[in-house]
Structure formats: C-alpha cells, structure tokens
Amino acid sequence: MREDSGRSADGRHGIAGGAVKGSALASFADAVPFRLPQDLIEWVAKFDPQVIYSPLGSIRMMSAALQLSQRFDIPIVPHFMDDWPSTVYMDDARYFPLRRILRNKLEKILSRAPFGLTICDDMSGEYGRRHGMRFEAFMNCVDVPAQSVGEARHGGGEVVFGYVGGLHLNRWKSLCDVAAALQAAKDAGSDVWLDIFAPEADIRAYRSEFDGFTAVRNMGSLGYSDVRETLRNYDVLVHVESFLPADSRYTRLSISTKIPQYMAAGRPILAYGPDTLSSIAYVARVGAGLAVTKEGDVPGLLDGARRLIGLPGLRTQLGETGRNVASERHDAARERKRLMALLASAAAKGEA
Template sequence: MLLDEEFPRVLVVSHTPFSRVSGTAMTLSNLFSGWPKDRLGQVHTGNITPSTEVCEKYFKFPPRDHYLPIQYYSMRMLGWNGHTPLQQSRPIAAVHAAAETRPTMAKIYAQLRATADLSPIRVPPALIAWMRDFRPDVVYSMLGSVRLTRITALAARACGVPVVPHFTDDWPATLWANGELFGRADRAVQESIAKLIRLAPLGMVISQPMAEEYARRYQIPFSPFVNCVDETFFAAPRGKANQQGMTELVYVGALHLNRWESLRDIGAALDGVAEAGLPVRLTIHAPEKDLAQYGKHFAHLQRVRLGPSLASDEVPAALRAASVLVHIESFDPEIRRYTRYSVSTKIPQYLASGRPILGYGPAEVASMNHIREADAGVIVGTNDSATLVRDLTDLCRDAALRERLARNGIDFARQEHARENVAARFAATLRAAARAGSATPEAARKQPA
C-alpha cells in the first residue's frame, strides 16, 4: 500500500456516480476534484451516466445484479422496469402519490420501501474481482440506506481495507424510525452501521454539531466536510445587486422534504412586504419534477415566479442576479429531526456569490447555524408569519445591511469553503484513514457480513 502518497487509492461506493445531477453528486465531485484519476474507482448502483470529469474507472452495480432473481423478477411483474429507482415504478409511484395526502397509504409506501432496503444482496464474482484488482487503500461512501451500507462494508472486507463513512444528514436516526416491518427495519439500520463502524478508523459528517454528536454516538472521530466552491466562482464578476426598485429574492434547490411549504410561507409574506411600499418578487429555480409536483401550491401567489430548472453551470449567474438568496428548511417535526445536522450543498455557493441570505426554518438546524456563524444573513427561526413579514421587510428596506451581510458571506466562504483548502484537508483525512487501517487488513477481511 502506498501510504506515503499524497492521494491514497480510494474506492467510492454510492448510488449516484460522479456527476452534476444532484446536490450529493455535486458535493462528491467537488470534494474529489483534482484527485489523480488513476487513484479513484467507483461502484455505483444508480442508472445515471457517470461523468469522466473526476473519475474514469467505474463498475455499475444495477438492481438486476444485486437483488436475488426471485426478488428482481417479482418487482418486474409489479411494473418496475429494472433500471430506474424502485419508487419510480408505476404501482409504487401511485402509492407514493397517494401517500402525500393519505396517512394509511404513507405507511404502506414506507413498508414497501423498507422491504426493498432490507432484502438480501446478491454479489456477483465479477464485482469482487474488479474491486480487488483496483487495490484500494480505503473505501469511502456517503451511504444513505441499509442496502448501500451493507454493500460498502462488503467492499471493505473484500479488499481488506478500512472504510470512511460520510454522513450528510441524520438518516441513521430517522430512516426507519416509525416501526416499519415491526421494528426490524430500524434494527437493521443500527446493526449495519455498527458493523461498518468497526471497519472505520474515522468518519466524516457535514457540520461541526454533527461531528460532535456522531463522535459521541459511534466512538470514533468525525471531521466536518461541506460542499466546496471553486476559485473561479469567487472570481466571477458579481456587480452590484439592485439597490433600487424591485428586490429580487431567489431560491435554487429542491422542493421535497416539505420545503415547498416554507417557500409558500415566504411567498405569502411578500404581500405584507409590498404593503410597506417595497416592490419584491421571489423566483424559484427547482428540478423539473419538483416544479411539476409542487408548482400548483404557488399558483395563487402573485409575487412568486417559477423560473426554469437550472443546469449546474447556470447556477452562479442565477445567484448573482438576486438581491437576496433564500434558504429554507421544513418546520415539520419529523423532517427537522432528519435535517437537524445538515448543511445544504447550495449554502457555500450562496455565501461565495456576494449576496445576503434569508434563512427560514427551525433555528436549531445546522444550516441556519452555518449562515448565522458566517453573519451572512437574516434567520427567521420560527414558523410565525408576522415575524417573517417584519424581518423580510427590514432586509428588503436596508441596502447597507444587505451589503454588509454579502461581504461577510464572501469572506467566510473563502476561509471555510474554498476548494483548494477543503480538498487538502479532505485528502489528508482519507490518507490518515488509510494509514490507520493498514496495520490490520486481515481484521477487516474477517469481519462478519
């Protein structure tokens, strides 16, 4: 093992391959940007075309290969095409749509998903051979499910190397926490993570509060890594935000996890801002499927515009066109528990864009704390319409406040999120994990499945 190398050989295990199609894939690509391509390999389960921007060595491990034949063909008979995620099959999607408004259907949908997540995994010999031929120094994964956790642990045991898990939200505490499969699903989550942690000398998370909680929970050290921003993003011309006339609020991101409800609150609050004599508008840029599913909830709001979905290279210009950038989280008790330690992929980009931020969501969640720590925005941490109207009015009225918050955001982003600094720390952490695990490769191989 070449432990003295600056970049260890890393086998990445994930659902989504390196690409720019989602926040998780984007964060993954940014963290590994600049890594020598011959020292990166990836096993991915998703039906997405990988990008060669960061990595060139891939093994696609589709559902046809990792479900047992009886499972695979049973799900095909239920209308699944065998390529897209199971929840996108027509029958399951119908249950999902009904689950949006009917609690009984929501429970049925959760049971179906838990059954698929816990079902046995079939591992083809070709995958084992490919991973061993790659000769990784360490396995890295953002996990996210029982199934992917088990595949990641299997990869580490097969190669006799340590694992570095990277948790970007608190899914271990929330994934199957409502008694799915009579409690067996939650037990499977805890058992699969416990087995994985035994292969991990250290871990990664997405915020400092999460690092502290996970170190206590799993008894290994954790380091926080959020999405990072390229230097060219800072160098892009920003110009002056519109200080006169219309105040342009812009939101870029997904609408799931009930985020659409918080955006709807803001849209309704804009009427109160306008009554104070301040022209204002909110533009929402979300994925096409989210706009199709949730767009109807904004139809009655006159000061809300549904903008086009954006490719990753279109995001910087959209952010710089704003007077104020909007970040939201749901106040739903179950969802706020899931997102309490998370920091959105977009926040580093928001900070680096030179625009102030309006944060609307539970005051205690890590994303709001991150904006607060940067002193780069106004946080409305309670689900109270009067407070939202008041604080939003003050932000729209005070150009000097917006300018100060914007400058603070740029300074904080350069210090905490510049890719060069984050990438160096990221590589050093993976190097330390490879070095820590190299003394006991046989122990990793002998871990029980």
C-alpha cells in the same frame, strides 16, 4: 453498486461507493444476504485499494463495504450526508427487523473506521457523542470567486429576492410565508420581487399555491450549469425549511447544498425555519444572513425583509461575510486537498 476511483501518489487507490435508494416494496430485499461477486473481488484485488470511502445509505451497501474491508484488510471511511441511520425504516413497525440489521451493520462498519466524515459540525458533534469516536465535518464544496462579485444591478430602487431549491418536504409552505411577507412589503410601497426556481415537478405541483402573490414575479426551473450565474442576479437569496416535525427529523443535521452556493455568490441570505435545523443555525451562526425561526412569523419575515430592502450596506456586509466563510470552509480546491489528506491518514492507520 456504483464505484468511482481515484489513484493516490504511490499508485494505489481508494474505492468510493454510492448510496442506493429503493422503494418500500424493495425494503426487505435490502436485507437479503449479500455476497461479493467474484468478478468484483478480482477487480478490487487488481485495483489494490488502501481505503474504502462511502456514504453507505443501505444495508446492502454496508454489507458490500464491510466484506471488502474484511477481505482486503483495509479501513472504511463512512461519509454521512444526512442522519439516515436515525430515519431509515422508521416509518413502519414491520421494518423493525430491518432496523436491527441496519444498526448491527453500522456498528461493524464503524469498528473498521479510523474516523467518520459528516456534512456539518453539528452532525460531527452529535455523531461523536452517539458513537464514541471521531467525526470530521466535510461540507458541500463550491467554486468561490477570488474577489467580491459586486452587487446585483436593478433599475431604480428595485430589490429582487431569489429562491433556488426544492419545494418538497413542505418547504413550499414556508416559502409561502416568505412570499406573504414580501407581498406585504410590496403593498406598502417597496419595489420588491421574488423569483422561485425549483424542479419542474415541484413547479407543476405547487405553482397554484403562489397565484395570489403579485410579488412572485417568476416561477421556473434551472439547469445546474445556470445556477451559479443566476444567483448573482439577486439582491437577497432565500432559504426555507419545513417546521413540521415529520420533515425536520430528515433535515435536522443536514446542510442544504444551496447554502454554500448562496454564500459563494456573495449575497445575503434570508433563512426561515426552525433554529434546531443545522442549515438555519449555520446561516445565523456564521453571520451570512438573517434567520427567522418562529413558525408562521410573517411579521418577523417582513421586518427582516424590510431591513434587507432598505439597507444596502447590510446586504453587502452579510454577503461578504458569507463569501468569506465559503472561501474558508467550502472552497472546492481547498477541500479536495483536505479530503485527500484525511483519506491518506486513514490508509496509513490501516497499514500500521
């Protein structure tokens, strides 16, 4: 179990537990009865926490959080980054016993939670209805520039689209549709390009899928420290999701970490994916970009791309709207204070 800690103003603490991932072969090991090690119990007693914060994610992690909560009589604040309670152990009928154990553990966790945290408003609403309790949306945080970052500067009328993210979960298929739309714009005379940045393994696996698009200028990988400045080099940023139901059930209630980064960069977003997915709906709802939500709608993507290529004012408007939303909802300094306030309120309820 990974633990990180932070000290509160009165000298006491909270415990943060991270989710653990296992292979299919280790699935049943997740349900093996778990007992807190004595050295951990002694460390926690010395640490003197007021609240346990954890994204959970596995039966063993829930067991650890639950036992600590019960032993030290402190509340748990779970933070759901995606809808894993609905997807874990759902791929094989042999895992049905694990599903029952997981649901039972989760019910016990939530019974010791004054409220829960989620990754977005959509998840908070659904989880509130599902579990009959309060959930607060606490979204991905980024450093937001205090002022507009200005437009990207390219020679002549060149407009460059950029994609930063994974190509797994069949996102590469959706990105190929975007590439096809930009290729059509290029063939019709627009000076438009697409750069794709993804993990090295994804680039190796899917590079050949984009070989036929001369509009795709670069394919490579970025280090995390390079993402912020790189995003500002583009006129339009692209976000895609898979239309396949098997993929959508994993991403339906999640907000991609890239969305706040895109918004903070002050660039308009061309989003492509089902409107039932929170990431796509969020971009459209806050007015940070254009969303195309019909599968295979290359003409719709072409229409959106042409608007973004030909209307610099629209690019500026959408980019500024996104940056303002990032400042209001994703600014790291502001959200850290809000998180501390939420955890302090949970601790206070635990001591009442």
